[in-house]
Amino acid sequence: MKKRYAICGVSNRSMKMFIGPMLKTFASQTEIVGLLDIDPRRFEVCKSKFAELTEVKEYGPDEFAAMVEQAKPDVIVVTGRDDTHVKYILLALERDLDVITEKPMATTGADCRRILEAERRSKGKVTVAFNYRYAPVHSRIKELVLEGKVGRVTSVDLNWYIDTYHGSSYFKRWNRMREHSGGLSIHKSSHHFDLVNWWIGRRPVEVFAFGALNYYGPGGELNPLKEDGRHCGTCAVKPDCRYFMRWSTRSKEVHVQDDHIGAVSSQPGQEPYSLYRPDACIFDSEIDIEDTYSVNVKYDGGALLSYSVNFSLPYEGYRLAINGTKGRIETMEYHSSGRVPFPVPVQTIDYFPLFGSKETIHVVHREGGHGGGDPALLEDLFLGADPHRSYPILSGSLDGAYSIGTGEAVWRSVQDHRPVRLDEVLASPGEAYSGKEG
Template sequence: MRRYSFVGTGSRAQMYLAALLGPYADLGRPVAFCDTNEVRMAYYDRIAGAPLPHYFPDAYDEMLKQSDVVFVTSRDDTHADYVSRALLAGVDVVVEKPMTIDLAGVRQIHDALQAGTPELTVTFNYRYSPRNALMRQLIADGEIGEVTSVTFEWCLDTVHGADYFRRWHRDKAASGGLLVHKATHHFDLVNWWLGDRPEVVFARGGLRFYGPDNARRRGLGTRPARGLIDGDPFSLDLASDEKLRELYRDGEHLDGYIRDRDVFSDGITIEDNLNVVVGYRGGASMSYTLHAHCPWEGYRVAINGTAGRIELDVVERPHVSPAGASSAIGAATAASKVAVALAEPEAEPAEVLDPSALSESESAVADAGHRQRGSRLLLQRHWEPAVEVPIPEGAGGHGGGDAMLLHDVFRGPSGDRLSRHAGFADGAASVLVGVAGNESLRTGTAVYLHELGLSLP
């Protein structure tokens, strides 16, 4: 029975701990938590049903001596250090995306892998979503011939998108910005769909909606640096939600982490509007956009090929009411989200921060107006009418994708012709598109990945 430890006890760790305590309890057991905050580790003790040994970051190497596998679910800028130290200690690693946030982190992990034999898994759960897997299948089967170009638009709404601007993600030094923290999902999807590697990146973007300058320009007036503004959907009251209070407010005096900064306050160094062009080794190109203040959430993808075109339209949340904004953020940390991800029938459907975590049937909106939640995939070959390809829907988070991801994490991949399991090369390829995009934002020029000095397999 394998010994599993956790570094980082924010909301990201919940799904893995719940899986280990439930359907995968026969394979291993949780043995330790590592975090900067004793309050958060105590919260996870209650989920585990018994107190486990607690380690602070300066004792991380001691925890590794008691571990066979470590889940790295800490802040993004800490990933490279925790991952590489575990690999060098002979401990297998499961790391949440992004694998790291910069070129130095990619090199550090690469060197650690070269020095030993442990395994590294990067958890790209979007690969396991049935609609995204179907896209991969259609391309691999040659339904549209050789891919020539991709258009990809991602919309984050004023709940999910806004939340990146009140917590640690707002600091590019901690998150790499949305081109790394969020778009690594999307860049990985395209890399995986095409079975190709990125070659050159050009990006434009900026902070156009959040932040104090934009607030003043729109006449929003003086706002507190954190906390609740009565009637304002962009403000957050940590005290009103039990899980937010337990995980964050009650422990903020220990490490200074503030979870409820105002999205229009000073200190934001990331962009909320981004446009990226990516060229691939095989000749295809991608036009990608990300907007973090849309009135609805979802994405649109069009893939053109020499024999036709595939279009995928996904509406994950048609709209959110001002009254529902704060409750969605609280629900994201609640145990119900973990239950939904594991397809437990007693899970209470909820308006959650990231609506992709729920299946389509579980998150129907009663009054969605003319934009309805759901997914639609069209395949149109040259000289033929378009046909809709049915998308299979499984139980649980990401249309059943989370359950398949957890199977690969705990039992290992076997016979998957779509190659959904991701490792270092996949993690590096997705991160480096974001890294190159950030460099392009800084310089105003296109960035060739080979100029970064790291060769991708």
């Protein structure tokens, strides 16, 4: 029997990640019965891509109740701007509906508490779309830890690198304002914190961090002109912008694809949406988030995480090491090889027993977004959990809360110059509520 789904936030991400696959791959299991968004133009764009949705009714941002009453969905899919997630999650839970939400589940610890409390009272449950767990290398790392290869985990080193194309895109968009995204320690790093939490099976307790805005904003060293209000599509000084010209030539301009909105036209009046442009200048003074972090996290059970992320580097990827009482796991990934101007190796995992010889583990890679994670996540969401997998992988509200809580603790620590405990941010949600099982 098909489940009925309503989409809150008709973003580019929503169309690529959910709507397209639901209409094609999972058409026998899903039916889209409602679309909700703040911008009517997005409905036009969506329906021009998917003729199957021509008759699906559209709703404005304050018409959630009407949508539920008229369309009668079973599940709400939340894929709008980060700061809108909490509104529709709470409205859905009030009506005992299940929720699938893009990460981050919310943008503050306070809103995470509201969601956890609402879910406790509701018949509905929240699932957070942490697709990175499903990347084959990441799942294999989880299995190695579960197999006891490293013993008791004592420390983790994770260094994440975002290249100048991807990194600068966050500073062209709504992400650049903390009120919309919670900052990149939440919008982006919640992915990474969730991976570590899941890999080692522990909860973060305390965070100390440093952070800075080194590359973007008006003080950026490569700012060609200190002037607010510019957009790449119409900027007169973009030939002097190293970030823009890294991907463009004088005769061919490359505009960053916005994962949540889409591309912007260089011609005024031809933008794909009426209320938003994703090509604001990366050197604007309204930017109030950091682009560089160095973080230490302490977990229950004693494990320690050393984490860093940088949003303006020559290539993209990460380095990971998990240390334990029986050995060490290492891996490195380059995950934007199409933009890396040099050959990159296929990712493998190296296992070093504490006493013994190194073992290199090759993993069968899959096609699809987020290292092959997206298609596998969608199967679990719409077909049910894989019965052949021996460990839980779908994320719930508590997973979402701890990833966001760590991210908020990061920027609080940066601002206050002190360690920040997770119970300050989340008020010990694990003690009050353990979340609902998928």
